[in-house]
Amino acid sequence: MTTENAVTSAANIKAHPLVTAQVLADYQLPADTHIKAFGNGHINKTFLLSAADKRLILQQINTSIFPSAADLVQNALKIERHLLAKQQQGLYPLQILQQQAKADGSYLAGDAQDLRALQFIDHGSSIEVVESPAQAFAAAFTFGQFAAALADFDASSLVTVLPDFHNLGMRFSQLQAAIAANKAGRLAECQPLVDFCLAQQGLVDELAALCPALPLRVCHNDTKINNMLYCAEQGRGIAAIDLDTCMPGYWLFDFGDMVRTCCSPEAEDSLDTDKVRIRPEIFKALAEGYLQGLAGVITPAEQQSLLLGAKVMCLMIGIRFLADHLNGDVYFAIKRSDHNLQRAQNQIRLYQDLIAQQPKLASYLD
Structure with missing residues (x-):
């Protein structure tokens, strides 16, 4: 040298x-x-x-x-x-x-x-924000192909690196503990949001009743669009990346996380909550892409579970942000006052819009 x-x-x-x-x-x-x-x-x-x-x-x-x-x-x-x-x-x-x-x-x-x-994987780039149904389809099809190829893999052979990661009942327990402690003295300012979230606990029973009918799968558990490498020239995904959270689970969580992170036209921490919504054209593209990727593999029960997965993931992440706000922002990094509260409000707004549009969205999963 x-x-x-x-x-x-x-x-x-x-x-x-x-x-x-x-x-x-x-x-x-x-x-x-x-x-x-x-x-x-x-x-x-x-x-x-x-x-x-x-x-x-x-x-x-x-x-x-x-x-x-x-x-x-x-x-x-x-x-x-x-x-x-x-x-x-x-x-x-x-x-x-x-x-x-x-x-x-x-x-x-x-x-x-x-x-x-x-x-290093060549010829691919990451997309940070979903700008079109075509991009949403590409992401969902990529994650569907990834899941389908692992459908005959013994999911139980993987180490569960984050226990209870998608345990909705535990997340409600964490929220209730944060309410009881009220460490940061913030409960009064967000009591209506707290009350709304606590009223959704029936989703825990709905999930518990459904999961025994679902096969245990390898789940990616972080299906944001930037965890797909995209080839713009070909207009398709070329790889699923960031496998750190791959664990045994149910495909409804992966579909739900795609809906949660792809469907809103606003950022996760947008200050304009009124503009936070589920874009039905993006939801439809996600549904079509994921089901095509899983064609011949997904069971009828799994297909019927996907809309529930979208509701669960929006609500669960909203609860986690809200609990952290009540605890004084000890888990999620913040950049401004009430950052976690704003994140929670946006996730709950997505959850509410899923419920409002449920008949239309369900038809895309038939």
């Missing part, structure tokens, strides 16, 4: 101290690899490592959220191997997010063993 390259490499590593010379060596990258922060995720720190003939995504797994980095890697490897086998049989058309092994065959790096590398 020339003196100039050595100085550049040292400066590069100094600017990104997580990516040490040893980490680069572990993944067989040269010392002059270019390092830059990558993406806009809120959980893990992510970097793009670029060398002459190789690009990797390096992530520091947030072990305050995911206590075991090894469990995340093992879950991802199991899914990866299953999808690769399907791809080799001509049964999976998408690209596959793959873990990158180190030179010694292991996967985790760094002093705390909380760094892992992923192979």
